[in-house]
Amino acid sequence: AEPLQAAGGVIVPPKEYFPAIQKVLKKYDVLMIADEVVTGFGRLGSMFGSDLFGIEPDIITVAKGLTSAYVPLSASIISEKIWQVLRDGSVQYGAFGHGYTYSAHPLAARCALETLDMLEEGKYLESNLKKGAYLHQLLQENFADHPLVGEIRGQSLIGAIELVAKKDPMTPFDPADKIAIRAARRSMERGVITRALPAADTLAFSPPFVVTESEIEKMVTTVRAAVDDIAKEIGR
Ligand SMILES: Cc1ncc(COP(=O)(O)O)c(C=O)c1O
Numbered sequence: 001a002e003p004l005q006a007a008g009g010v011i012v013p014p015k016e017y018f019p020a021i022q023k024v025l026k027k028y029d030v031l032m033i034a035d036e037v038v039t040g041f042g043r044l045g046s047m048f049g050s051d052l053f054g055i056e057p058d059i060i061t062v063a064k065g066l067t068s069a070y071v072p073l074s075a076s077i078i079s080e081k082i083w084q085v086l087r088d089g090s091v092q093y094g095a096f097g098h099g100y101t102y103s104a105h106p107l108a109a110r111c112a113l114e115t116l117d118m119l120e121e122g123k124y125l126e127s128n129l130k131k132g133a134y135l136h137q138l139l140q141e142n143f144a145d146h147p148l149v150g151e152i153r154g155q156s157l158i159g160a161i162e163l164v165a166k167k168d169p170m171t172p173f174d175p176a177d178k179i180a181i182r183a184a185r186r187s188m189e190r191g192v193i194t195r196a197l198p199a200a201d202t203l204a205f206s207p208p209f210v211v212t213e214s215e216i217e218k219m220v221t222t223v224r225a226a227v228d229d230i231a232k233e234i235g236r
Pocket residue numbers: 002006007035036037038063064074
């Protein structure tokens with residue numbers, strides 16, 4: 001599971017969700033794999049999203065933030081319990097083969113070490129919390145009353161707005177209208193790249209950790225102008 005579902009719509013789990021899931025997993029002895037490809041290494045203002053949502057992972061998968069995406073690298077982090085199975089199994093059955101052509105590539109490994117040092121030295125976990133709070137304040141200010149925005153979601157340095165045909169009751173647009181994709185295009189024309197998420201008519205905000213407050217302002221106000229463009233286009 002993703003601690004916070006990212007490309008699926010930027011869905012923040014309710015506090016009780018993962019503790020309830022963990023109980024079921026424990027009862028039936030099922031492993032939890034936390035997919036921290038998006039949430040790992042600082043985006044939520046914590047090293048891992050699992051720490052925030054009461055997830056007790058047996059395996060964590062990581063990628064993007066591990067090298068800040070400058071060099072491709074992914075990894076699986078395994079718990080002591082899993083490690084013991086692999087270690088003991090290797091004694092009994094022979095070595096567990098998991099080598100790849102580019103495993104432990106020196107360039108990617110160096111980049112990851114440097115990224116992890118920078119995360120610490122640059123105090124990005126703290127600053128992402130602060131910048132994230134500002135991002136969500138601006139999202140509320142610009143979109144809470146917008147006729148096309150049904151929901152504002154996210155946490156820390158990931159945010160999203162869902163575009164809806166009607167706010168009350170929340171009614172989605174016809175997917176064939178491709179509203180979010182059109183809004184993302186307008187935003188691009190105005191100079192800001194945002195991502196339309198396919199699962200819902202949702203625009204996502206996921207700026208780099210070095211983003212400044214004035215860039216956050218530019219990003220949100222530009223997307224606001226783009227959504228206004230679409231509202232005009234469809235007569236709302
Ligand atoms: C949460 C999540 N997990 C996994 C992936 C895929 O990762 P990879 O391309 O490293 O396999 C993505 C890609 O965007 C993702 O968002």
